[in-house]
Amino acid sequence: MNNPGPRNSPPTRRPTLYDVATQAGVSPSLVSLFLKDPGRISKKRRDAVQQAISELGYRPSRAATTLASSRTKSIGLVIDDYRNLWFVDLLRGMESVLSDLGYQVMLADSRPGENRIKEATDGLLAMHVDALVLAAEPSEAMLSGTWVPTVVAGWRNGIPEGADLITNDDDNGGSMAANHLLELGHVRIGHLSGSDGASAHRRAGFLRAVETAGVDPVVSKSTGTSEEDGYAAAVWLLDHHPDTTAVFAANDTMALGAFAALKARGLSVPDDVSVIGYDNSPLAKSRYLDLTSIDNRSDLVGVDAAHRLLARIEDPALLPERKLIEPALVLRGTTSIP
Template structure:
């Protein structure tokens, strides 16, 4: 098996960031460390021709990051983690926010290519497999973060969205809720979270249905509108699973409009565990995505590919449920004895 940049870093006792800096002729590395890493590269037969793109001097040391919505705290926090790791590895990050609009996606990809970025990272919300396949044929390193394209061989860092939807719904079921509504967008990650939601209902023998419609945007206003429509209907929902924290905050606001106490009358679970989940009142029970790990992992995979690594890796991280004060046991009305 051909050695990788990870093998070099491990054998030399240094970080991937240090190996990358040496590959890209960045400063700040002692001669002793540099010589040690070069020695390990030679011993492992990690030959310079494997790193041809990094050694030609044609790199711009810049990476494009295409996000669907920078106003969403999840994506702004993810962008910050990617930018921080990029700085450690000697790369500048060019951030583009598309508002989930295909024409903007295409425009920004063309812009990044014209700037001769060394690679492009696409974040959740990007659905066009044809565009990705075309970029891969052009030999431009492309990575995916916070989303999985199972049918495409591409460096990927994501969470198990199905499991995230499952644990969110299971939490509410174990609190005694059976009328649990869901708010989601028509994007891959949310569809997988919905699969987890339905599987949990099925596993618990709950047959609960309501007239479902996908959210058109991922913001508080949309969450409020959709939750209001559900609460105004005959569904009798006592709990919500929202596929991001902003939609969850919207569901809470809709409940308060109806005079419900959160969580005594209505429980809400979000998704992402962004800063808003901690500071909102009540603090939000939410599925946590390890944003720091995602940012680091996707940058390491991307830089390794720029350096000539062959083969693609899919890193699927495990989500966790953070229980706060927006959920509680369902208490039916007491009957006088």
Template sequence: MVTLRDVARAAGVSPATASRALSAPDLVAPARREHVQQVARELGYRPNRAARELITGRTGNLCLVVPDLENPFFAAVAKGVQARARALGFALLVADAEEDPRLESELVGHLGAQVDGVILCSPRMTDVELDRLGRDVLDDDVPLLLVNRLHAGLPSVVIDNADGIRQAVTHLYALGHRRIGYAGGPVGSWSDAQRRRGLEHASHGLRSIDVVDLGHFPPLFGGGVAAGDLVAASGVTAVLAHNDLLALGILSRLRARGVRVPEDVSVVGYDDIPAATLVSPTLTTVTVPLARLGRAAVDLLIEAGSVPTATESALTSAERARHTAPATALGSDRENAGPPSVLIGVELVVRASTGVASAQSSAAGG
């Protein structure tokens, strides 16, 4: 194992100078600092994590809490967060809150003391609970960032839910669909509320359109199977699902009932998980750049929380620029000088599960 003394010897400096160049670079002349850092990189030097924490006051860890790791959406977000965290020298702790807001709070409170920052993805907590959590975490000087949720006082990275729904409604309307159902997500879901609001705005002003609220469902395949019966009984010619797992369950149930997709009913999902292209018919859905979402979350957490990255002391200015994606490039919203937020754009991907509306729906059959 390469030691600090090995780095100092190879760089021709004292161990104390080598230590400062790597852990407190502002105290070392630029030319000498970059020379020591270059030698450290070439030798593959890795500082002792416990010693570094004592010196710098940081752990080198970030934490991501998600509602359900079995959901492909959250698994993909975790991969994006981990890739970006790793590029910046952080290890990532990932915790599954099992769709339980109480467990979310416990996980953040417990892990917050062990990390340099917390990313909370699609939290199921109420606004009041988030207020309390934000105060508790921020009191400990651990920055907290939300993904897929806006909340006053906390930085966030969100997808453009309303625009995704607008694109889907526009597509279905152009195909002649005038009676469109919406199979919603969990009660209390911020994303579901945003998509419902987007559906209302998108349908406003369109002639002769009837939007049917099919209710709230667990955001899982089984929830879609339950929703499929309501779709079949509702007489809609198209249905928008809160996410792809719901949409896939709807497809399965409609097929079992003898309802043809898209001849009788068109189906649109949201998220574009890998399974969307593996079913027949392939699923029309709103694609979300999940890797980009994860990268933006880490970048904004570090920016908003002033978290020093583990690689900052070992990167030249040019290298640091390559590792950093500014939030403004993703649409940062700094209105009223509040905590920064980043809006991630989405795009409708048209596949085989949507088609021209039938002259007379047979969805009620089967």
């Protein structure tokens, strides 16, 4: 037998389809048929091929599959920052639909900056992904559209031509956060905002709710949305408005920065200042932070994005759609009466 190496020692090369055929005592064409449609092979031969695959540790080549097909069975996902964990549920939702269909998600981190976003997207397109999900601010060059089906996940300052938009209703979510704090009795409320599209919608909803209630809010200048940005914005807020009793952060990562700023002032959460975040990310769910947050239902955004891309792959003539998903308030231990 032409085994790739002794069974009890590390293999000297990657096992091939021909090695599987030799090990199983069948033809290479039958192994190929097994990989495409195992139901067309007798149980005896199917079991023999499966046993050979397991023993050899054989993995089919995606590159070879691509050469035989116009599709790579891969979806590109561009995110804005690995440090902001909101995308975890988005990715989980996508994979819950795509994995069983043999698709894999290829992740690229763009970080802030137009060139980085374009580089990340171009890198995925160079790998011939079948479709794209943009969970980051598109660059100016990308607004003319891409040649693959594209879904924008979450509000952005610009939507590429021909792309679908599937997003949480951030305007309503911002109002939810404000109304929760108002119902608790807070009237000295500060908002830590960002400069991206989602932050703009959350800020608009927040302002609408507090102004309707006759409360004068304080909004930090629009910056980035990292933990460091949250810390700086909270420091500014506490310096200029020390009577603040509640803080609404544009996302959970910024809320973490606010925690640090409050701790540096000797203030406790929620006894001195209530804090509410947005995204209901793994940070918010941790028992240590126990952060009240607006759930942007990233999992459902991911599920719907995957279904929409599959539909666009099958029928490229479909017109782009926009869909809003309702957010939800998740109460934890960081908000209380003033």
